[in-house]
Amino acid sequence: MRSKVVLGRLLHNRQARYGGIALILLIALAYIGPYLGAYDWTDKDFLAFLSPPDADHWWGTTSIGQDMYAVTLRGMQKSIVIGLLVALFATGLAALVGAFAGYFGGWVDKVLMWGVDLLLVLPSFLIIAIISPRLRGASWLWFVVLLAAFAWMITSRVVRSMTLSLREREYVQAALYMGIPRWKIILRHIVPNLSSLLIIDATLNVSGAVIGEAALSFFGFGIQPPDVSLGTLIAEGARNATGYPWLFAFPAGLLVLLVLAINLIGDGLRDALDPGSNS
Amino acid sequence: MSILEVRDLTVTFPGGIQAVRGVSYDVAQGEVLGIVGESGSGKSVTSLAIMGLLPQNAVVSGSVKLHGQELLGMEEGELTRVRGKAISMIFQDPLSAFTPVYTIGEQIAEAVRVHQKVGKDKAARRAVELLDLVGIPHPDVRAKAFPHEFSGGMRQRAMIAMAIANDPDLLICDEPTTALDVTIQAQVLEVLKTAQAETGAGIVMITHDLGVIAGMADRVLVMYAGRPVEQGVVDDIYYRPRMPYTMGLLASIPRVDGEQDTLVPIEGNPPSPAALPPGCPFAPRCPMHIDACDDEEPPLTQIGGGRYVACIRSREIEHKGMTGADVFPVPVIPPSDVARVPREERETVLELDNLVRHYPLMKGAVFKRRVGTVHAVDGITFDIAEGETLALVGESGCGKTTTLQQIMQLTPPQSGRVVVLGKDSSRLDKAARKALRGDLQIVFQDPMAALDPRMPVGDIIAEPLRAHGRKNVSQRVAELLTLVGLAPEHAERYPQQFSGGQRQRIGIARALALEPKLIVLDEPVSALDVSIQAGVINLLEELKNRLGLSYLFVAHDLAVVRHLADRVAVMYLGRIAEIGAVENVYDRPAHPYTQALLSAIPLPDPEMERSRKRILLEGDLPSPADPPSGCRFRTRCPKFARLSEADKRRCVDEEPSVARLARAKDHGAACHYAEEIEVITASEHQEEQ
């Protein structure tokens, strides 16, 4: 019943519709766009270094003559996946760990929060630096796991403290008295009531992951040249943003569009889940 | 000479919410005007408008004159001078009226000094005097206490002290006793009367409790959907109501004394202030409704001396001398089959034997150490037979909710036994416990808090069914919704989209889903308006009879209990003070606490209220962490105070246990000197009828 009602509300929600359309268009651009351009992202045009956008190179070229259009879209393919997956993992983990710790209390809480605090005090950067070399050959999906693993702790603490108050609500007690298993109570009654927080957190995580990935790449982990991502492109373009704005503007603009689309979907989902809103 | 004249007061909030639509009244010196009405009828907004305390975005029009001086549109600085000096207000929640960081004495002295030119010492002395006047023991010491160190009743008294600090001409009290227990309410109302006698002020008394109004007010104004619909002298309103809404309201309240058979609910809900019906706002709920009612809103017109009614059929009601029961259809509730079998031959569905629940009292933030024990439930024993309702009553903090939790948890208690349907809770394994949960269900007090706001109603009701692996879930959900008087289409809506009474019905539907044998009801109607409450009480009664349910019913409203319960157990500080059949306990209470409790309940009957003698209790409930030795009630027991020294010894040394009273079959009290007396006497008016 709930999924049917929420889905119905989501489809009726204008923000969610626009956000969804925008996201689909962006994905289409990332994966179909490259076939429309004249250049491949590995091609180098030795006749045009740092040339501004024109009819040949739609979005200009880089300092080594790569076609910005092809490169940016190649980067975006990676970044969309990384951003969405990291957000999903990080927020999901935060919700589960926080809710279980808050709901069960006692030693479950102690152990989980001890883990959270440990991860918080450990310099995440150092850990990634240590682990990364081992992952060199492995799938870049490991990198997603790594990014997510260090992005969920603070949220899980917030979730835990909110759960502490939700736990005392009568409807949670009522569920217990009905004989519903505790893990089901957490998934059915606690997590949905934290959805506003979780959705905001997930949307923030998307942009956080894209940017964070760039910072790591800069230090030589994660996506390595010659491969690119939106993050590495933005980081590189930012240095010359005034002189050669196209190096910065296109990747940054796409990131903004991506985040906007995700935000719209998030807002729509929040409204759809929140019976108090009637949009 | 009237102190306050309100004329055509209207208040509109953004979004076209017409909260108040033309209220006019006068309050004379020394007079008490009672304002009653359901939640959202605009009672509070009216008084906030008079005080000039509404938010900026509210549009106020009309006229409010204090001693002939117009208050509306008065400049803020001047208004502040009037507020607190000439008019004071007493709120429902006294904690919000005090600043937590200053002592009560300082704050009262401050209130004095704002409006009077007196020295600091003199103001402080005046504060102590005022606290003494409102009956705070050791006022000189207590003046140095902080607000959170006061109990609810004491805070309310302190607020009254502050309100009368400057001899105001008018006191506006908005639900001054709603948050308090009955015995404390009786004390505070007494203080309010003293305060009025002292200051000679006029009082505007806003409440939804028709009993309180009957005892306090000289005149009554009934509000509905932002407008007064009837106004008159208190006796006229109570004995000769002329507006269907007032009639319905009076017929829907359960009474502690009365032998009403069935309560008369008013169907439907008050209209939303943003979407009012075209004609009479009560029309959609009014059984006397005729086409002419929809033409225009009937104005408040005078019928006879000082009486105003807004109903086009009021003269007809007057001529025919109609009462609430004539106008509103009295529901028929089928009798119960089980009740015919004598109690002893019925199955026992719940048995508590010497149940104990103590909580450790911890202190310290970092290193917690145990500094004592809270005796929340301290050895209670009772049983419930099939098809029977046992009510557990008592003031807040006496252990009612703890008892319920101990039963609902179905885990071994600290001490004693809980036996549900013949199964001892300490000998249950996981599967047996889950199976038993299907037979034991609960309905909570706050219908909003007990329903997951993020779940559609259909899922909420289906949850227990799915958890116990039942088939045909959606069909059963539709059945249950119909059973509690809702429509099957409602399954897709969320709890927010229902009114309080409807939400409670959803809670009841969920409790019924698994066809339980015993339902535990934790204050199921206390959050509802009277007219709605009646409907839910009737529903509970009907379901019980039809489905052969047993109820364990927890309530602090003794009138509701009398109406619904077969037997009643009165709790005090974790123990049972008196237990027995409802007729026995209510008509011949034997324990001094029960006597005080029953005599504290305001009756919706002005004549009886005037002639009644109250047994007022001293002080507050002692802390359950440190109950008095011997009889726990002795610190407040009026009887104890009258005993000889030798007799007193027994109360101090020996804890009384529930003993069956000699003459009655089902009646026991835990008092060494139990003696049955009658506290609620029938009024002359009732006898006439």
Ligand SMILES: Nc1ncnc2c1ncn2[C@@H]1O[C@H](COP(=O)(O)OP(=O)(O)OP(=O)(O)O)[C@@H](O)[C@H]1O
């Ligand atoms: N600040 C506000 N903004 C918008 N609407 C308001 C505001 N304050 C009150 N209302 C609306 O005005 C109407 C009257 O409210 P009011 O508080 O006077 O009711 P009441 O009779 O005191 O009810 P209760 O018995 O619950 O105290 C309600 O519909 C309420 O929702």
Ligand code: SF4
């Ligand atoms: S005016 Fe009509 S609808 Fe309104 S209360 Fe009177 S009879 Fe009922």
Ligand code: SF4
């Ligand atoms: S035992 Fe004594 S103190 Fe207790 S209620 Fe009876 S008379 Fe009062």
Ligand SMILES: [Mg+2]
């Ligand atoms: Mg109010």
